Amino acid sequence: MPAPVITAVDLVKKYKDFAAVDGLSFEVAPGESFGLLGPNGAGKSTTMRMVGAVSTRTGGGLGILGLDPNTHGPEIRSQLGVVPQADNLDAELRVRDNLIVYGRYFGLPYSYLRPKADELLAFAQLEDKAKSRVDDLSGGMKRRLTIARALVNNPRIMLLDEPTTGLDPQARHVLWDRLFRLKEQGTTLVLTTHYMDEAEQLCDRLIVVDKGRIMAEGTPASLIREHSSREVLEVRFGSARNAEAAEALKGVGDRIEVLPDRVLVYAHSGEAALARVTELGFEPMTSLVRRSSLEDVFLRLTGRSLID
Amino acid sequence: MSSDDAMSTPASGAPPADRDVPATERSSPSQSAPPPGALPRRFGSWYVAEHWFRTMRAYLQTMLMTGIGTPLLYLYALGVGLATLVDQNIGAGSADAGAVGAVGYLVFVAPALLCSSAVTTAVDELTYPVIAGFKWNPFFIGMHAAPLQPRQIADGIVIAVSGRLLAQSTLYYLFMLLFGAVPSGLGFLAIVIATLTGLSFGVLVMAYSATIEQDKGQMNYVMRFVVLPMTLFSGTFFPLETLPVGLHWLGWISPLWHGTELARVASYGYQEPLWLTVAHVAYLLVLLAAGVALARRITTRRLTR
Ligand SMILES: Nc1ncnc2c1ncn2[C@@H]1O[C@H](COP(=O)(O)OP(=O)(O)OP(=O)(O)O)[C@@H](O)[C@H]1O
Ligand SMILES: [Mg+2]
Numbered sequence: 001m002p003a004p005v006i007t008a009v010d011l012v013k014k015y016k017d018f019a020a021v022d023g024l025s026f027e028v029a030p031g032e033s034f035g036l037l038g039p040n041g042a043g044k045s046t047t048m049r050m051v052g053a054v055s056t057r058t059g060g061g062l063g064i065l066g067l068d069p070n071t072h073g074p075e076i077r078s079q080l081g082v083v084p085q086a087d088n089l090d091a092e093l094r095v096r097d098n099l100i101v102y103g104r105y106f107g108l109p110y111s112y113l114r115p116k117a118d119e120l121l122a123f124a125q126l127e128d129k130a131k132s133r134v135d136d137l138s139g140g141m142k143r144r145l146t147i148a149r150a151l152v153n154n155p156r157i158m159l160l161d162e163p164t165t166g167l168d169p170q171a172r173h174v175l176w177d178r179l180f181r182l183k184e185q186g187t188t189l190v191l192t193t194h195y196m197d198e199a200e201q202l203c204d205r206l207i208v209v210d211k212g213r214i215m216a217e218g219t220p221a222s223l224i225r226e227h228s229s230r231e232v233l234e235v236r237f238g239s240a241r242n243a244e245a246a247e248a249l250k251g252v253g254d255r256i257e258v259l260p261d262r263v264l265v266y267a268h269s270g271e272a273a274l275a276r277v278t279e280l281g282f283e284p285m286t287s288l289v290r291r292s293s294l295e296d297v298f299l300r301l302t303g304r305s306l307i308d
Numbered sequence: 309m310s311s312d313d314a315m316s317t318p319a320s321g322a323p324p325a326d327r328d329v330p331a332t333e334r335s336s337p338s339q340s341a342p343p344p345g346a347l348p349r350r351f352g353s354w355y356v357a358e359h360w361f362r363t364m365r366a367y368l369q370t371m372l373m374t375g376i377g378t379p380l381l382y383l384y385a386l387g388v389g390l391a392t393l394v395d396q397n398i399g400a401g402s403a404d405a406g407a408v409g410a411v412g413y414l415v416f417v418a419p420a421l422l423c424s425s426a427v428t429t430a431v432d433e434l435t436y437p438v439i440a441g442f443k444w445n446p447f448f449i450g451m452h453a454a455p456l457q458p459r460q461i462a463d464g465i466v467i468a469v470s471g472r473l474l475a476q477s478t479l480y481y482l483f484m485l486l487f488g489a490v491p492s493g494l495g496f497l498a499i500v501i502a503t504l505t506g507l508s509f510g511v512l513v514m515a516y517s518a519t520i521e522q523d524k525g526q527m528n529y530v531m532r533f534v535v536l537p538m539t540l541f542s543g544t545f546f547p548l549e550t551l552p553v554g555l556h557w558l559g560w561i562s563p564l565w566h567g568t569e570l571a572r573v574a575s576y577g578y579q580e581p582l583w584l585t586v587a588h589v590a591y592l593l594v595l596l597a598a599g600v601a602l603a604r605r606i607t608t609r610r611l612t613r
Contacts, residue, residue: 054452055613073457074345074349074457075345078345078348078455079345082453086446088447092445093362101362102454106454107346107351
């Protein structure tokens with residue numbers, strides 16, 4: 001196996017006494033697409049900022065492209081493409097100028113940047129906004145510009161912190177497609193997302209983080225296999241009765257999870273579980289059988305729904 | 309530094325041919341690219357300054373208007389208008405009678421106005437724009453996510469503001485010449501002195517701005533209780549000696565007083581002991597160095613946490 005491009009060993013980040021990242025260890029191989037999942041406040045962005053050689057770690061070891069971010073920040077960052085969770089474009093500059101100015105930070109010459117900026121504008125589908133001020137863009141357009149900007153230096157590693165938040169479905173698919181192509185060309189991707197379908201689509205391997213610690217690690221398929229049943233039965237009894245019904249359904253399937261609006265029954269066969277529910281005398285208002293997904297793994301491991 | 313080969317190429321070798329490398333880059337494989345990060349490490353501060361200048365360009369018209377309007381208004385109102393009154397009542401041109409020394413009021417006040425205008429501009433550039441760069445329009449965070457170092461961000465801003473101060477002071481100086489306010493042949497040195505004065509105070513203010521995370525109107529306090537009194541009591545409109553001795557310390561700690569006295573030495577050969585002239589320069593340089601060190605540190609702490 002080739003040497004990893006990212007190596008984290010017992011990585012810790014403390015804010016005063018609070019450990020936002022509390023001993024993460026992971027490796028990312030070159031060309032791999034690696035995901036961080038976890039509830040709000042899990043420490044994903046904090047981790048991304050340390051990997052991005054921006055935030056100084058409190059403890060543990062960290063190597064990016066074989067370099068220590070404490071001593072080689074500029075060398076590392078010049079090979080990264082960073083899409084932060086919160087956009088940090090210069091709102092006072094025009095759209096195209098933002099791309100050029102950002103490229104200048106890398107020491108890239110104007111002769112390279114002018115055509116590159118036009119190419120990136122096309123990628124972000126912002127050609128007709130080239131001369132607009134960033135302030136006048138919609139939220140999703142700003143996001144697209146931030147993503148395009150991250151590509152200005154042809155990075156070896158892309159760090160994407162919730163890249164598709166705020167994007168419309170079409171723009172999201174364009175981005176996925178672009179990320180796939182980057183990956184084919186050998187770019188390493190590290191991303192966080194709250195969209196489980198996105199994680200399943202894009203990530204070769206992922207870690208689920210909660211309270212700054214790794215809860216699970218694996219490929220999407222292996223995580224589903226390990227932490228969930230083959231199928232899930234979703235039944236609704238009305239928000240007032242869900243909890244009570246779930247209590248009575250104990251023993252049906254492998255495991256039961258109560259959400260505010262529905263009850264999830266994890267079972268090898270959803271149909272069989274539904275038959276059992278009816279046998280027990282319950283009449284769900286609606287029922288649905290589906291395959292297990294990463295979302296189920298997430299709920300299981302972090303014990304709360306994504307929107308909390 | 310802006311040749312085509314300046315692109316950062318991955319250390320492991322050239323990017324695959326099908327990567328988004330523009331034709332101009334691909335067609336020059338013989339040129340060896342500098343290792344990743346080498347250019348930003350060396351020239352990062354200049355890239356920051358370049359960005360700052362680009363932002364200024366949007367305000368070029370306003371800057372020009374104030375750059376021309378300020379000397380015109382002040383030199384005319386104080387150097388001509390008020391001067392008539394002062395010179396008539398107190399007498400000018402005679403070493404014993406003149407309240408402001410051996411020169412007319414215009415000659416006395418012009419270098420002070422020059423320095424004070426540099427301070428005002430430096431404060432403009434180094435307060436809200438700096439607070440904004442961290443928070444409201446956080447492009448400092450973007451710079452730092454790119455290969456620029458926090459220290460270089462602080463330095464680059466200082467470079468850019470020095471540039472503006474130099475240009476503005478030159479313009480101001482031309483108006484002083486026009487008004488006949490500069491008897492000495494060494495008067496042009498006042499341009500550099502004004503720039504240094506603006507910076508030595510401005511960069512300290514910048515370091516303070518960099519600490520501001522919540523805007524609770526701190527800058528209003530700075531304006532009212534630091535900048536305004538400093539402008540009034542730095543020997544600007546009247547000599548410091550006019551104040552009671554107990555208040556002279558106000559001048560001694562004020563970079564504007566040191567700058568103004570220096571500018572007077574340059575512009576009309578104002579007589580003071582040599583050690584004092586040296587002390588003015590040293591004081592301004594020490595303040596500037598302290599300001600830069602503080603600004604670098606605060607910026608680094610804030611961006612790397
Ligand atoms: N500058 C800071 N000072 C103090 N605490 C911080 C700071 N930045 C982050 N934290 C804390 O660290 C924890 C992790 O934050 P982080 O932004 O990494 O979460 P996240 O996993 O990215 O969450 P989200 O999904 O909401 O983006 C949170 O509890 C947050 O309050
Ligand atoms: Mg986050």
